[in-house]
Amino acid sequence: MSRKPTSFDIAQLAGVSQPTVSRALSGSPTVSEQTRKRIEAIAQQLNYTVDKNASSLRKRETNTLALLFYEDPTPDQTGINPFFLSMLGSVVRTCSLRRYDLLISMQHMASNWHVEFEESRKADGIILLGHGDFEPYRAKLDQLMEQGTHFVRWGHVNERSLGTVIGCDNFRGGYDATQHLIAHGSRRIAFLGHANEHYPEFFDRYRGYCEAQRSAGIKVVHARQADAIITEQSGHDAVNALMAGGVKFDAIFAASDMIAIGAMRALSEHGLDVPNDIAIVGFDDLPAASMTRPPLTTIQQDFSKAGEMLVDALIRQIRNEDANTAALPARLIVRKSCGAH
Amino acid sequence: MSRKPTSFDIAQLAGVSQPTVSRALSGSPTVSEQTRKRIEAIAQQLNYTVDKNASSLRKRETNTLALLFYEDPTPDQTGINPFFLSMLGSVVRTCSLRRYDLLISMQHMASNWHVEFEESRKADGIILLGHGDFEPYRAKLDQLMEQGTHFVRWGHVNERSLGTVIGCDNFRGGYDATQHLIAHGSRRIAFLGHANEHYPEFFDRYRGYCEAQRSAGIKVVHARQADAIITEQSGHDAVNALMAGGVKFDAIFAASDMIAIGAMRALSEHGLDVPNDIAIVGFDDLPAASMTRPPLTTIQQDFSKAGEMLVDALIRQIRNEDANTAALPARLIVRKSCGAH
DNA sequence: CAGAAACCCACATACGTATTCAGACATTCA
DNA sequence: TGAATGTCTGAATACGTATGTGGGTTTCTG
Numbered sequence: 001m002s003r004k005p006t007s008f009d010i011a012q013l014a015g016v017s018q019p020t021v022s023r024a025l026s027g028s029p030t031v032s033e034q035t036r037k038r039i040e041a042i043a044q045q046l047n048y049t050v051d052k053n054a055s056s057l058r059k060r061e062t063n064t065l066a067l068l069f070y071e072d073p074t075p076d077q078t079g080i081n082p083f084f085l086s087m088l089g090s091v092v093r094t095c096s097l098r099r100y101d102l103l104i105s106m107q108h109m110a111s112n113w114h115v116e117f118e119e120s121r122k123a124d125g126i127i128l129l130g131h132g133d134f135e136p137y138r139a140k141l142d143q144l145m146e147q148g149t150h151f152v153r154w155g156h157v158n159e160r161s162l163g164t165v166i167g168c169d170n171f172r173g174g175y176d177a178t179q180h181l182i183a184h185g186s187r188r189i190a191f192l193g194h195a196n197e198h199y200p201e202f203f204d205r206y207r208g209y210c211e212a213q214r215s216a217g218i219k220v221v222h223a224r225q226a227d228a229i230i231t232e233q234s235g236h237d238a239v240n241a242l243m244a245g246g247v248k249f250d251a252i253f254a255a256s257d258m259i260a261i262g263a264m265r266a267l268s269e270h271g272l273d274v275p276n277d278i279a280i281v282g283f284d285d286l287p288a289a290s291m292t293r294p295p296l297t298t299i300q301q302d303f304s305k306a307g308e309m310l311v312d313a314l315i316r317q318i319r320n321e322d323a324n325t326a327a328l329p330a331r332l333i334v335r336k337s338c339g340a341h
Numbered sequence: 342m343s344r345k346p347t348s349f350d351i352a353q354l355a356g357v358s359q360p361t362v363s364r365a366l367s368g369s370p371t372v373s374e375q376t377r378k379r380i381e382a383i384a385q386q387l388n389y390t391v392d393k394n395a396s397s398l399r400k401r402e403t404n405t406l407a408l409l410f411y412e413d414p415t416p417d418q419t420g421i422n423p424f425f426l427s428m429l430g431s432v433v434r435t436c437s438l439r440r441y442d443l444l445i446s447m448q449h450m451a452s453n454w455h456v457e458f459e460e461s462r463k464a465d466g467i468i469l470l471g472h473g474d475f476e477p478y479r480a481k482l483d484q485l486m487e488q489g490t491h492f493v494r495w496g497h498v499n500e501r502s503l504g505t506v507i508g509c510d511n512f513r514g515g516y517d518a519t520q521h522l523i524a525h526g527s528r529r530i531a532f533l534g535h536a537n538e539h540y541p542e543f544f545d546r547y548r549g550y551c552e553a554q555r556s557a558g559i560k561v562v563h564a565r566q567a568d569a570i571i572t573e574q575s576g577h578d579a580v581n582a583l584m585a586g587g588v589k590f591d592a593i594f595a596a597s598d599m600i601a602i603g604a605m606r607a608l609s610e611h612g613l614d615v616p617n618d619i620a621i622v623g624f625d626d627l628p629a630a631s632m633t634r635p636p637l638t639t640i641q642q643d644f645s646k647a648g649e650m651l652v653d654a655l656i657r658q659i660r661n662e663d664a665n666t667a668a669l670p671a672r673l674i675v676r677k678s679c680g681a682h
Numbered sequence: 683c684a685g686a687a688a689c690c691c692a693c694a695t696a697c698g699t700a701t702t703c704a705g706a707c708a709t710t711c712a
Numbered sequence: 713t714g715a716a717t718g719t720c721t722g723a724a725t726a727c728g729t730a731t732g733t734g735g736g737t738t739t740c741t742g
Contacts, residue, residue, distance in 0.1 A: 004460065006698055017722045022700055032720060049461040053398040054698035057727050062394070064444075064463075069433075080430045082628065088429075089421045092410075092447045101463060103405075104443050106433045119345065120390040121728095122405075122442065232632065261632050268634070287423065291573065291602050293609070293634035347728055358692050363730055373690060395728035398697050462698095 005046045013046075014039045025050070056121065064101040065314060066123035067091060068113055070130035070137070080106065081230060082258060082286055084129045087154070090307025091127065098315060114140045118149045125150030125314045131230065134198060138162070152314045154306065156200035157327040164317060165325045166309045170201050173299040173330030174208025177253050177281040180297070180332055182216045184340050186251035186279055189213070190224040192238045192263055193255025199229075202255045205283060209253055223247050228259045235262025243270065250278060251338075257282040257289045257298055264292060264337070275339030285333055294336030302328055346387040354387075355380045366391070397462065405442040406655060407464035408432060409454055411471035411478070421447065422571060423599065424625055425470045428495070431648025432468065439656060455481045459490045466491030466655045472571065475539060479503070491658045493651050497541035498668040505658060506666045507650045511542050514640040514671030515549025518594050518622040521638070521673055523557045525681050527592035527620055530554070531565040533579045533604055534596025540570075543596045546624060550594055564588050569600045576603025584611065591619060592679075598623040598630045598639055605633060605678070616680030626674055635677030643669055 007021040014021065016035060024031045024039040042048075056062045067088070069080055080088075095102040103123050107113040117123045126144075128151060130137070141162045144151050157167035181189050193199070195206040210220045224247055226238040235254060239262075242249065254260035260282030264274055272278050274294060282289055285300035305328055317323040334340050348362040355362065357376060365372045365380040383389075397403045408429070410421055421429075436443040444464050448454040458464045467485075469492060471478070482503045485492050498508035522530050534540070536547040551561045565588055567579040576595060580603075583590065595601035601623030605615055613619050615635060623630060626641035646669055658664040675681050 004462075007700095008698080018698090019700075019723085020721060022698095023721090026700080030720065035720085047456065047460070049456060051398070051698050052461045052463045053394045053403070054727090055700075057392070057394040057398055057697090057729090058699045058701080060727075067445075080433070085426055085429070088426070089447075092421070092445055096447060102445050104408075104433055104445050106430075106437060115388065115390060119388070120393045121345075122393045264634075265632075288629050288632055291606075291629055292632065293605075348730095349728080359728085360693085360730075361691060363728095364691090367730080371690065376690085392728050395697090396730075398699090398727090399729045399731085401697075 004051075005048045006051070007048075010039060010043050010046065010048055013042050060121075061318075062101075062121060062124050063099070064103055064123045065095055065311065066103040066105065066117040066126045068117075068126055068128050068130075069104075069106040070108070070113070070128065081131070082288070083230065083256070083284055084154075086284075086286060086303045087129065087307050087310075090304045091311055092307075094308045094311040098311060100311070100315070114144050114147075114149070119147070124318045125152075127151070127310050127314055128153035128155075130155075131199070131201070150314060150317045152310050152317065152323065154310060156204065157325055158200075161325055164313050164323045166306060166313060166328070167201070167326075168301045168306070168328045169330045170204035171208040171211075173283060173301075174205035174253070175212045176208075176330065176332045177205075177283065177299050178209045178212035179216070180334070180338060180340070181251045181253060181279055181281055182212065182218065184279065184338060187218060188221070188224065188249045189251040189253055190226065190242055190247070190249040191253050191255070192226055192228045192235055192259045194227050194229065195225050205253075205255050224249055228255065228262075230256045230258050232258050232262035232265070235259030236266045237262070239263045239266035239270075252278060252280040254280065254282045257284045257286040257296060260296055260298070260337075261288060261292055264296075274337050279339045280337045282337075289333075290335065292337070297335045297338035297340070298333050300331045300333045302331075345392075346389045347392070348389075351380060351384050351387065351389055354383050401462075402659075403442075403462060403465050404440070405444055405464045406436060406652065407444040407446065407458040407467045409458075409467055409469050409471075410445075410447040411449070411454070411469065422472070423627055423629070424571065424597070425495075427625075427627060427644045428470065428648050428651075431645045432652055433648075435649045435652040439652060441652070441656070455485050455488075455490070460488070465659045466493075468492070468651050468655055469494035469496075471496075472540070472542075491655060493655045493658065493664065495647065495651060497545065498666055499541075502666055505654050505664045507647060507654060507669070508542070508667075509642045509647070509669045510671045511545035512549040512552075514624060514642075515546035515594070516553045517549075517671065517673045518546075518624065518640050519550045519553035520557070521675070521679060521681070522592045522594060522620055522622055523553065523559065525620065525679060528559060529562070529565065529590045530592040530594055531567065531583055531588070531590040532594050532596070533567050533569045533576055533600045535568050535570065536566050546594075546596050565590055569596065569603075571597045571599050573599050573603035573606070576600030577607045578603075580604045580607035580611075593619060593621040595621065595623045598625045598627040598637060601637055601639070601678075602629060602633055605637075615678050620680045621678045623678075630674075631676065633678070638676045638679035638681070639674050641672045641674045643672075 007018045011018045011021045021039055024036045117126055152164040155165050155167050157165050191209050193202040213220050226242050228234040228238040274280055282296045282298035285298045289296040289298045313323040348359045352359045352362045362380055365377045458467055493505040496506050496508050498506050532550050534543040554561050567583050569575040569579040615621055623637045623639035626639045630637040630639050654664040
C-alpha cells in the first residue's frame with residue numbers, strides 16, 4: 001500500500017467503523033478501553049496520522065498560529081530586525097509546548113496580510129511583530145478588529161491600545177538607564193533614537209530619559225537628542241550628526257542596542273573611549289550587547305517571557321477567554337560601557 | 342451575514358454554479374471572460390478567500406513548506422543557533438516570493454518530527470537546519486527517504502550525502518582562512534572547533550586548515566586544536582584550555598564566529614591584543630562579526646543565497662524535478678582581527 | 683442546411699475527518 | 713418478565729473546494 005492510510009483503513013483492520021477510530025484516537029470516553037487499545041495499536045503500526053487539513057476543515061480550527069513580521073516604512077535591508085529575531089526563539093518554543101504549529105510570514109504594509117491568515121483558515125490567530133504606529137498600519141488593525149480576527153501584538157502599551165498588546169515598560173527602562181548614568185556622574189546625556197509619537201516605544205524611553213533628568217534637577221537639552229531607527233548604521237550616523245552640530249555630551253542613552261553599537265563605532269572613529277570619555281547605555285539586551293568591547297550596559301527586555309506571553313495571550317483570545325494587555329518589567333543590566341564598577 | 346463566505350455564496354450571487362466560481366478564480370480558461378469578471382468583482386466585494394484547508398484537502402497539496410530546527414545533542418540553551426537564525430530571514434523571504442507559506446518548528450532528536458509534517462499533510466516538504474551527524478539523526482533521514490518525504494537540508498556536502506543537501510565549501514573556506522593568516526606572518530596557528538567526523542562541516546574546515554599549512558611547508562601540530570561547539574562560551578573555554586596546556590600560538594582560526602568572539606574575550610582577559618599579539622579569523626560572517634572590536638576577519642557564507650537555494654531545491658523536489666546537492670563558495674572577508682591592512 | 687467543432691457551464695463526486703442521532707445490546711430494577 | 717437505564721458503536725452527513733464528464737448553445741464548414 002503506497003497510499004497514506006486513512007481512518008477508514010484503520011477501521012477496516014480493527015473491524016470497527018471510521019467514526020469509532022476518530023473517537024478512539026481523540027480520546028473520547030464513549031469508546032471502550034479495549035477497542036481503543038486495538039485501534040491505537042493498528043494506527044501506530046501503520047504510521048497513521050490524522051490529516052490536518054481534513055481535521056481542520058471539519059473542526060473549523062487549525063491549531064496553528066501565524067507570526068507576522070511587518071516591515072517598517074523604512075525597512076532594514078539586511079533582513080529581520082534582530083530584536084524580533086531574538087523573540088522568535090521563545091515564540092517557537094512556546095508554541096511547541098502548547099502544541100500549536102507556527103506559520104511565519106514577512107509582509108509589507110501594502111499587502112493583504114490582514115486577510116490572508118485567519119480568513120483563509122490557515123491559522124486561528126496572528127502574532128504581530130513590527131515597529132511604528134503609522135496610519136496604514138492602524139487602518140489594518142482596525143480591520144482586523146472588525147473582522148473579529150484573533151491577534152496580539154508586541155508594542156507600545158497604553159490605555160488606548162487597539163486590541164491585546166504585550167510590551168515592556170519603556171518609560172521605566174528609559175528612566176532607569178538615564179538615572180544610572182546620572183548616578184555615575186554624567187550630566188550631559190545624549191539620547192539617540194526618534195522621539196515622537198510615530199515611534200511610541202522610543203518615545204516612552206525618551207520620556208523616561210527626560211523625567212530622570214528632571215528628577216535629578218538636570219535641565220533637558222533638546223539638542224542632545226538625535227534621530228535614529230533600529231540599525232547599527234543609524235546609530236553611527238546619529239553620533240556623527242551630534243558631533244557635526246557641535247553638541248557636547250558626556251554620556252549616551254541609546255534607544256536600542258543596535259543604535260548603541262553603531263554609536264560606539266562612531267565614537268571609536270573619533271578617538272573617544274567608552275566609558276572613560278563617553279559612558280553609554282543601550283536598550284533591549286540583544287545577544288550582541290554582551291559581545292561588544294566594552295560589553296554594553298543595557299536595559300533588558302525579557303524575550304523569553306515576552307514570547308511566552310504573546311503566545312499565551314493569543315491562545316486565550318482564541319478560546320474566548322480574557323487576554324489582557326500587559327507590560328513586562330525592564331531591568332538594568334550593568335556591564336562595562338557605563339563606567340560603573 | 343456573519344459566516345465566512347464560501348464559493349457557493351459567490352456562485353449564488355453571480356448566478357452560476359460553485360464549480361464555475363472555483364474555475365474562474367483559479368484562472369481556468371474554460372470560463373468566459375465576462376463571467377470571470379463578474380465573479381471576481383463579487384468575490385472581492387465579499388472579501389472572499391479560498392479556504393486553504395478545503396483546497397489542500399482536495400488538491401492534496403498544501404503550498405506550505407516546513408522549516409525544522411533540530412537541536413544538537415549538546416543544545417545551546419539560549420535558543421536558536423545564531424547561524425541558522427541568520428538563514429531564516431532569507432528562507433522566509435524566498436518562500437514569500439515563491440508564494441509558499443512557511444511553517445516553523447524546533448524539535449529534539451527524540452520527537453517524531455519526521456512523521457509530523459508531510460505525513461499529516463500540513464506541508465509539502467521540509468527544510469532541515471541543524472548540526473551534527475549522529476546516529477539517531479541519520480536514522481531519521483533514512484526514514485524520511487523511505488517515506489518519500491520531500492526534504493532538503495543545510496549541511497556537509499559530499500558524494501555520499503543522503504538526499505539533497507545545500508552547504509558551503511568548508512574545506513576551501515578553511516584553506517583560505519589559514520592561508521591568509523600564513524600570508525600575514527603567522528606560523529603557529531591554533532584551530533578552535535571539533536575536528537572529527539561527527540561534526541562534518543567543522544571537520545572539513547579543519548582539513549582545509551591542515552592542507553593550507555602543508556602547502557606552505559608548515560608542520561601541523563595537533564596540540565594546537567581545541568574542541569569547541571558553536572557557542573561563545575565554548576570559544577572562550579577553548580582558548581583557556583590551550584593556554585592552560587601551555588600551547589603556544591600566534592594566530593587562531595576559529596571554526597565559527599561565535600567561537601572566535603568567545604576566544605577574543607578570553608584573549609582579552611589574558612591581556613593579549615588582537616591582532617598584534619594574536620591574529621584571528623572566524624567563519625560564517627554572522628552579523629555580530631562586523632560589530633566586534635576589532636571587527637572580525639572571517640569566511641562569509643552567503644545566507645541570502647543559501648536560503649534561496651534551500652527553498653528552490655525543495656520546491657523542485659516537490660515538483661519532481663531534479664534538485665541537486667550543491668556547495669556555495671566561501672569568501673574571505675578581511676577586517677581588522679587578522680592584522681592585514 | 684446538416685454536421686462538426688468550439689465554447690461555456692452545471693452535475694456529480696471525492697478529498698478525510700468529526701459529530702449528531704439513533705440503534706443494538708447488556709444490565710439493572712420493579 | 714417487561715421496562716428502564718446505561719454503554720458502546722454504526723449510519724448518515726457536513727465541512728468547502730476542485731475536477732472529470734457530459735449537455736446545451738453558438739459558430740464554423742462543406
